[in-house]
Amino acid sequence: xxxxxxxxxxxxxxxxxxxxxxxxxxxxxxxxxxxxxxxxxxxxxxxxxxxxxxxxxxxxxxxxxxxxxxxxxxxxxxxxxxxxxxxxxxxxxxxxxxxxxxxxxxxxxxxxxxxxxxxxxxxxxxxxxxxxxxxxxxxxxxx
Amino acid sequence: xxxxxxxxxxxxxxxxxxxxxxxxxxxxxxxxxxxxxxxxxxxxxxxxxxxxxxxxxxxxxxxxxxxxxxxxxxxxxxxxxxxxxxxxxxxxxxxxxxxxxxxxxxxxxxxxxxxxxxxxxxxxxxxxxxxxxxxxxxxxxxx
DNA sequence: ATTAAATCAGACAAAAATATCTTATTATAT
DNA sequence: ATATAATAAGATATTTTTGTCTGATTTAAT
Numbered sequence: 445x446x447x448x449x450x451x452x453x454x455x456x457x458x459x460x461x462x463x464x465x466x467x468x469x470x471x472x473x474x475x476x477x478x479x480x481x482x483x484x485x486x487x488x489x490x491x492x493x494x495x496x497x498x499x500x501x502x503x504x505x506x507x508x509x510x511x512x513x514x515x516x517x518x519x520x521x522x523x524x525x526x527x528x529x530x531x532x533x534x535x536x537x538x539x540x541x542x543x544x545x546x547x548x549x550x551x552x553x554x555x556x557x558x559x560x561x562x563x564x565x566x567x568x569x570x571x572x573x574x575x576x577x578x579x580x581x582x583x584x585x586x587x
Numbered sequence: 588x589x590x591x592x593x594x595x596x597x598x599x600x601x602x603x604x605x606x607x608x609x610x611x612x613x614x615x616x617x618x619x620x621x622x623x624x625x626x627x628x629x630x631x632x633x634x635x636x637x638x639x640x641x642x643x644x645x646x647x648x649x650x651x652x653x654x655x656x657x658x659x660x661x662x663x664x665x666x667x668x669x670x671x672x673x674x675x676x677x678x679x680x681x682x683x684x685x686x687x688x689x690x691x692x693x694x695x696x697x698x699x700x701x702x703x704x705x706x707x708x709x710x711x712x713x714x715x716x717x718x719x720x721x722x723x724x725x726x727x728x729x730x
Numbered sequence: 731a732t733t734a735a736a737t738c739a740g741a742c743a744a745a746a747a748t749a750t751c752t753t754a755t756t757a758t759a760t
Numbered sequence: 761a762t763a764t765a766a767t768a769a770g771a772t773a774t775t776t777t778t779g780t781c782t783g784a785t786t787t788a789a790t
Binding site for chain 3: 450484486487507
Binding site: 471473474475489490492493496503504505506507508509510511 | 763764765766767768769
């Protein structure tokens with residue numbers, strides 16, 4: 445299957461957008477995030493833990509604890525989340541998997557795809573989470 | 588890991604480009620394709636078989652047999668190969684995996700990413716294999 | 731005719747991604 | 761103090777993807 449983000453990364457982005465779009469509480473537990481986004485609880489829990497290690501998300505243990513954004517949403521870029529979860533290999537390695545593809549000895553589709561990939565990277569790099577919070581809220585209300 | 592094409596699809600595209608760029612023989616065996624492209628023989632064999640079923644590649648059994656392009660390279664679009672191997676789901680399903688994402692109830696990044704994905708789709712749809720044969724030949728000579 | 735070399739089909743194996751379970755630790759509410 | 765509910769960490773299980781093996785059939789060269 446062709447795919448752009450791994451499931452982990454999809455879920456991570458969803459969770460980040462979820463956290464950013466709700467400010468009625470300080471902490472959101474993995475349980476409620478999982479319920480609302482229909483993601484396995486233990487899985488999203490693991491993903492959030494790794495985002496905690498990257499400093500994007502914060503957590504509080506114990507009863508009534510949970511997760512929260514550790515940074516201002518206007519300081520979190522989509523690419524940061526992608527990098528934390530999936531890494532940036534997809535933006536640097538050869539799109540066709542030719543082992544020795546480089547700018548010097550490019551694979552046949554190198555330059556064409558390079559453009560597209562650069563666009564994707566730039567888009568992810570320029571767009572911050574806060575730009576999507578309204579839209580996310582609207583979306584969550586529909587679920 | 589974020590990724591655009593599956594390994595199968597990468598290998599399939601590589602093999603198609605390989606076939607299109609060489610015309611010194613009529614048939615190329617899975618063995619030599621695998622050797623030159625450094626792909627496991629049985630794996631590329633399976634992939635080529637599925638491309639045969641889609642009518643993109645033809646095959647001849649028996650000694651000195653092998654695979655060949657069943658169509659003129661200027662009639663084979665990159666998207667055809669992708670579709671045959673990975674399907675087109677990546678171009679239609681929600682990029683963030685929101686289960687109920689649609690144009691009516693779009694996910695937060697729907698329209699932004701929609702543009703990019705449409706571009707990718709258009710690029711793959713407009714580009715045919717013959718446009719890359721020279722480049723592929725150059726690439727293969729370097730291996 | 732026989733042998734060698736190829737595709738084809740299907741079963742099997744290994745690795746990676748996704749998902750679940752279990753236990754420990756922490757913090758709040760009662 | 762105790763019970764409850766949360767994160768954290770690590771082991772385990774399942775599923776999907778990737779890769780391998782075996783045998784059948786086909787074709788050409790010898």
